Amino acid sequence: MNHPALEFTEVTCSFVTPDGNHYTAVRDVNLTIGDGEFVSVVGPTGCGKSTLLNMSAGLLSPSKGTVKVFGEELTGLNKRAGYMFQAEALMPWRTAIANVSAGLQFAGKPQNEVKEMAEHWLARVGLRGFEDRYPHELSGGMRKRVALAQTLIMDPDIILMDEPFSALDIQTRQLMENEVLDLWAQKKKAVLFITHDLDEAISISDRVVVMSAGPASHPIGEFVIDIARPRDVAEVRVTPRFIELHNAIWADLREEVLKGYENQRNKVKA
Ligand SMILES: Nc1ncnc2c1ncn2[C@@H]1O[C@H](COP(=O)(O)OP(=O)(O)OP(=O)(O)O)[C@@H](O)[C@H]1O
Ligand SMILES: [Mg+2]
Incomplete structure (x- = not known):
């Protein structure tokens, strides 16, 4: 069972x-x-x-x-588990793609693979073209999308x-x-x-x-x-x-x- x-x-x-x-x-x-x-x-x-x-x-x-x-x-x-917090939890000093990449980077995945996956996930949440924006340069909804990509890229169960x-x-x-x-x-x-x-x-x-x-x-x-x-x-x-x-x-x-x-x-x- x-x-x-x-x-x-x-x-x-x-x-x-x-x-x-x-x-x-x-x-x-x-x-x-x-x-x-x-x-x-x-x-x-x-x-x-x-x-x-x-x-x-x-x-x-x-x-x-x-x-x-x-x-x-x-x-x-x-x-x-992957966790999306109640409060905003993006790192303000990191761009959208760097935020989405963080978890895999910390896990030690090779840089080129991380970049490819982060681009893929940003595109999945509708943020292609926004990779290099910092959180303060995104709308509230966009920041939530980045947070969603950041959670899902880790493929949590x-x-x-x-x-x-x-x-x-x-x-x-x-x-x-x-x-x-x-x-x-x-x-x-x-x-x-x-x-x-x-x-x-x-x-x-x-x-x-x-x-x-x-x-x-x-x-x-x-x-x-x-x-x-x-x-x-x-x-x-x-x-x-x-x-x-x-x-x-x-x-x-x-x-x-x-x-x-x-x-x-x-x-x-x-
Ligand atoms: N670290 C803590 N120390 C003391 N009390 C706490 C702590 N964390 C939460 N509480 C208290 O426990 C209760 C539940 O808090 P919790 O944050 O889980 O509520 P919630 O249902 O998520 O509320 P909301 O809908 O406002 O987000 C609250 O009364 C809160 O004040
Ligand atoms: Mg709460």
């Missing part, structure tokens, strides 16, 4: 806050991402989505429980994406989502996609997992997105099945979003 790409078993993650208290971000999380499966996690702000992703990447260890990667317990960095397109306008965002779906359809890697945008989650995923508001957040609902592929993320949004799924998931999510908002307001007041 194939092992899942990622498997969280009873995972808890607590932090020591600057004032010396303990804060449990997520508690007893059980979550599985199958090999080749596209799973989105949605939940209110501050509920622990990035924490889950950081644990998947091995940047953060669970305080309790285990994270397994293709059946093996994760200790240290997850070498089978698991792709971890943390609200990668949330700063983009809706049209650019939908173009990028369709691109990600095209690239995913060709290689069928496991994807863990974090978003707080339910429309985005439904239109792109095989499964949507809803997290409760923090503290001690955990999945409270899982929905299989049985909408046929290939999909156009803009077109599926107006189909009856999409609207049905949206209503069902929003019924679970709505209350958590309100709780999350209330918790944050109280924190600010305290």
Whole structure:
């Protein structure tokens, strides 16, 4: 039997806050991402989505429980995963092509091969001709494309994406989502996609997992997105099945979003 790409078993993650208290971000999380499966996690702000992703990447260890990667317990960095951060993570002193090349270069691949692959990946994300631009000479959408090429060039078996397109306008965002779906359809890697945008989650995923508001957040609902592929993320949004799924998931999510908002307001007041 194939092992899942990622498997969280009873995972808890607590932090020591600057004032010396303990804060449990997520508690007893059980979550599985199958090999080749596209799973989105949605939940209110501050509920622990990035924490889950950081644990998947091995940047953060669970305080309790285990994270397994293709059946093996994760200790240290997850070498089978590529990570697209929530914040912009391009190196400002490197051109687009130098940013995309970085991972393979650090891995010691011969220079000519690296250059050829980086050119290929920049072209795949629609940036042929922009190889020598620095990040500040690119638009926000273009920078996200470079970050996508930078992640995919490493050919990871698991792709971890943390609200990668949330700063983009809706049209650019939908173009990028369709691109990600095209690239995913060709290689069928496991994807863990974090978003707080339910429309985005439904239109792109095989499964949507809803997290409760923090503290001690955990999945409270899982929905299989049985909408046929290939999909156009803009077109599926107006189909009856999409609207049905949206209503069902929003019924679970709505209350958590309100709780999350209330918790944050109280924190600010305290
Ligand atoms: N290193 C840390 N030290 C202390 N608390 C932390 C740390 N990292 C995260 N937290 C807290 O854990 C909770 C979850 O944070 P996380 O970044 O995972 O949320 P999120 O769901 O990704 O939020 P958003 O949607 O706003 O990106 C938050 O309350 C945050 O303040
Ligand atoms: Mg986050």
